[in-house]
Amino acid sequence: MVEHFFWLNPGPGTPLPFHHDPALVLLSVAVAVASAALGLHLAETTRRLPPGTQRRRLALLGGAAALGTGIWAMHFIGMLALRLPVSVSYRLPLTALSLLPALLAAWVALRVLARPYVSRAQWLASGCVLGLGVGAMHYSGMAAMQLQPLLRHEPLAFVASLALSVALALLALWLRLALPRRSTWAQHAMPLLSALALGLAFAAMHYTGMHAARFIGLPDSEAPLPSGWRHPLALAVALTTLGVGLLALLLDALLRYRALYRRVRGNEERLQALVDTAVDAIVTIDAHGLIQDFNRSAERIFGWSAAEVYGRNVTLLMPEPFRGAHDWHLQRYLQTGQAHVIGTAREVLGVRKDGSRLPLRLAVGRSGTRQRPVFVGFLTDLTALKQTQAQLRIAASVFHHSNEAVLILDAGLQVTDLNPAFERLMGVTRLGAMRQDIEHWWPDMDSEPLWAAVRERGRWQGELAARTALGDALVQHLSIAAVQDGDQPARHFIVVIRDVTQARRNQQELERIALYDALTGLPNRRLLMDRLRQAMAQAQRSGQLLAVCFLDLDGFKQVNDRHGHEAGDILLVEVGRRVQALLRAHDTLARLGGDEMALLLGELDTPDAGLPVLRRVLDAVRQPVTLPGGTGQVSVSLGFALYPLDGASADALLRHADQAMYQSKQAGKDRICRHGARAVTGTQGAPV
Ligand SMILES: Nc1nc2c(ncn2[C@@H]2O[C@H](COP(=O)(O)OP(=O)(O)OP(=O)(O)O)[C@@H](O)[C@H]2O)c(=O)[nH]1
Known part of the structure; x- marks a missing residue:
């Protein structure tokens, strides 16, 4: 092999x-x-x-x-x-x-x-x-x-x-x-x-x-x-x-060319997508200032369609005096290479198709070849920004000049700003207030639930007692609002403070006028009815008795006639004071009008339990009263009804007490009568 x-x-x-x-x-x-x-x-x-x-x-x-x-x-x-x-x-x-x-x-x-x-x-x-x-x-x-x-x-x-x-x-x-x-x-x-x-x-x-x-x-x-x-x-x-x-x-070359072509196409498409979706207007011009490209945002901002502006001079989008100067700037740049706009951004005015002007921020870039340069302008519509700025200026002015005190707190409840009205109201300086803990001004503030409510619901309002730097006690209405940014936790809180001290005083005075007798300061009929209903409810809860008494002075007309009306007034005030002095805290003496008064005695264990007090009332009223022109003397006829024994409603009780008082008058005055009974107590408190 x-x-x-x-x-x-x-x-x-x-x-x-x-x-x-x-x-x-x-x-x-x-x-x-x-x-x-x-x-x-x-x-x-x-x-x-x-x-x-x-x-x-x-x-x-x-x-x-x-x-x-x-x-x-x-x-x-x-x-x-x-x-x-x-x-x-x-x-x-x-x-x-x-x-x-x-x-x-x-x-x-x-x-x-x-x-x-x-x-x-x-x-x-x-x-x-x-x-x-x-x-x-x-x-x-x-x-x-x-x-x-x-x-x-x-x-x-x-x-x-x-x-x-x-x-x-x-x-x-x-x-x-x-x-x-x-x-x-x-x-x-x-x-x-x-x-x-x-x-x-x-x-x-x-x-x-x-x-x-x-x-x-x-x-x-x-x-x-x-x-x-x-x-x-x-x-x-x-x-x-x-x-x-x-x-x-x-x-190999063909494959390379195909890959390169695809990459270029991809880049172009990406660039086009960027241009199309850009929020800014992108306008491309040639060396003569003629528009080559006009993206969708440019159409939206200027109101021109791309087809309308292609090949037209870009000065179309500029108001005078920019319009006149533009060609000159362009020519100068092409000759000297000196440019003020390229590579920097500046604010300019544009003009829409309908002739209205708009503020813009313009940045210009240069591309293309040396012989055939192309300029790309990026234009941001500043209309909304300018409006916001104007609104902010107004808001700042309102903040500064407002008569309502405004305090701005950060998320940690530290004071970050306050207006002059706050300085005046609380008697503080801006610098001093910045270091202050807010609970110093509102000591009664129940901080935890209050701020929890603000964070949860975005706002809180209510009245709080306030203490100024000078030690004045005020009543203030606070409106607290959280400044929220979407779903984020609040980063600031705005507290608007209104001084309601005087309003509260006025309100109290009105309430006093509405509920109290102007002459004697005793509760009037309205307040009496209110107290009567409360006393009835209380008696019902406790199972005790309530005495509703009706009082009418005897011989008062004579005092008026003899000493004059003013002296009569003095006597009425004195009688009220004397009777009031005999009562417990939860008893009520009211003046119904003229020389008529009503008395509520609660927490009575027996029907006769109120009689000792009533007798003392008779005694006290009977004592002479010193008047400017001499001495006046009156007595009082008193009738009473017991709840729940003599009536189930306030009206019925008052009516029955009135009737009993009438009985006392009939029986000779200066005595006490219970509803439905004969006079129970005569002059000097002796039984009739
Ligand atoms: N000074 C004064 N008098 C008043 C006032 N309101 C009512 N009067 C008078 O009080 C008197 C009440 O009348 P009477 O109750 O009939 O007088 P009286 O002498 O007590 O009569 P008897 O009740 O029957 O004992 C009238 O003269 C009213 O003009 C008031 O506010 N001040």
């Missing part, structure tokens, strides 16, 4: 002499180097592509095809360069099959080269695969030769050819991978060097392999095949190989 492949020295027969056509040898080397350069270039392109993509796979296949075909073509041209004194033909299937190891080896090597990181083992493996692959191609190609002499290989040269192939492949890959490329020189030189090394690896393998070949037999008696067809065939193979390489390059 071995002797069928190797020529073991001394072998049978004498090897035939052969030599190579130098021109074709050169061509084969050139093809090898060019293919190596192409393959390595495509591997480098592949390395930059994202892994797993179709583009990467295509680039890799293209590179492998270019390199594999190149190796094969180099070998084929090398075989054409061979000059033997015998006629040679080739078995086509095996010749074609020899392309396969070349393609496989190229594919494996380029796959490794295209990796972002290549380990030492991968480098060694790929170098071996490439070197041995080229060897496999060479010897299978040699086996395709059909010739009369026997073909054998010298073992040492055979091994040397494979070793050289592997070594040079490793060197070429190492040059491509391992050497740092800090300088531009290295960046350009290394690919060339590695392509040269790889190309030479292929050629060296082939020609060392040829050196190992032994053709054993006799030369043909006839002249060997004419060599005229070899050169054109070799050239055709070289050109075809070049074509395959160029095709791979073209494919």
Whole structure:
């Protein structure tokens, strides 16, 4: 078996002499180097592509095809360069099959080269695969030769050819991978060097392999095949190989162009989306000031449609005097390069389609080429901002000039601001108030529930007793509102303080007038009715009795007649004071009008329990009263009804007490009568 492949020295027969056509040898080397350069270039392109993509796979296949075909073509041209004194033909299937190891080896090597990181083992493996692959191609190609002499290989040269192939492949890959490329020189030189090394690896393998070949037999008696067809065939193979390489390059360029185009399209679409959705107006003009682009916000802000303004001068959007000066500014910028607006933002006035003006903030950027500059204006509509600013100024003025005291607190209830009205009301200075704890001014403030309510409902209002810095006690109405920002917890609280001290006093006075008798200060009928209902409820709860008494002075008219009306008034006041003095805190004495009074005595355990007090009332009223013009004397007729014994309603009780009083009058005055009974107590308290 071995002797069928190797020529073991001394072998049978004498090897035939052969030599190579130098021109074709050169061509084969050139093809090898060019293919190596192409393959390595495509591997480098592949390395930059994202892994797993179709583009990467295509680039890799293209590179492998270019390199594999190149190796094969180099070998084929090398075989054409061979000059033997015998006629040679080739078995086509095996010749074609020899392309396969070349393609496989190229594919494996380029796959490794295209990796972002290549380990030492991968480098060694790929170098071996490439070197041995080229060897496999060479010897299978040699086996395709059909010739009369026997073909054998010298073992040492055979091994040397494979070793050289592997070594040079490793060197070429190492040059491509391992050497740092800090300088531009290295960046350009290394690919060339590695392509040269790889190309030479292929050629060296082939020609060392040829050196190992032994053709054993006799030369043909006839002249060997004419060599005229070899050169054109070799050239055709070289050109075809070049074509395959160029095709791979073209494919790579096309793929690159497509990716670039997609990226540009994507960028453009993104930019367009940005321009379309921008809140600001974006208006692009050329060097003549003519509008090139007008985004949706520009349409909304200016009221023009893009179609209406394309090609028109941008001064269309400016009121005078900006309009007149714009062209001049533009020309000056183009001539001198001096610009005031580019790169900075400033406030300008714009004009809408309907002629109304609007405040804008303008920032201008320049793009385009030097010869054809384009200016992009970014315009922010400041209308709302200006309105807000005006409102803020008004609010600040209201805050400052308001007659209502306003206090602003932060989230920690520290005073952050206050207005002059607050200073006046509380007698504090602004600086002093800033350091003050608010409970100092409102000592009764029930802080926890109050602030909890403000935080929960957003506001609270109510009246609180206040203490000013001067120690004055005031009643104030506080409206507290939380300044909320969406769902966020309140960051500030506004406290509006109104002094209601005088209003409360007035109210109390009105209540007093409405419920008390102006002359004697005793409760009037209205308050009596109220107290009566309360006393009835209390009696019901306690199960005790309540006495409702009716009092009418006896002989009062005479006092009036004798001493005058004013003296009568004095007597009425004195009588009220004396009776009041005899009562307990929860008893009520009311003046019903004229010389009529009513008395409520609660918490009585027995029907007679109130009689001692009533007798003392009779005694007290009977005592003379000193008047400006002398002494006046009256007595009182008293009737009473007991709740619940003598009536279930307030009206009934009063009516019955009135009737009982009438009975007392009838019975001779100055006495006490219970409803439904005869007079129970006569003059001096003696029973009748
Ligand atoms: N000074 C004064 N007199 C009043 C007032 N209101 C009513 N009077 C007078 O009080 C008197 C009440 O009349 P009478 O009850 O008939 O007088 P009297 O002398 O007590 O008669 P008897 O009740 O029958 O004992 C009238 O003269 C009223 O003008 C008041 O506010 N001040």
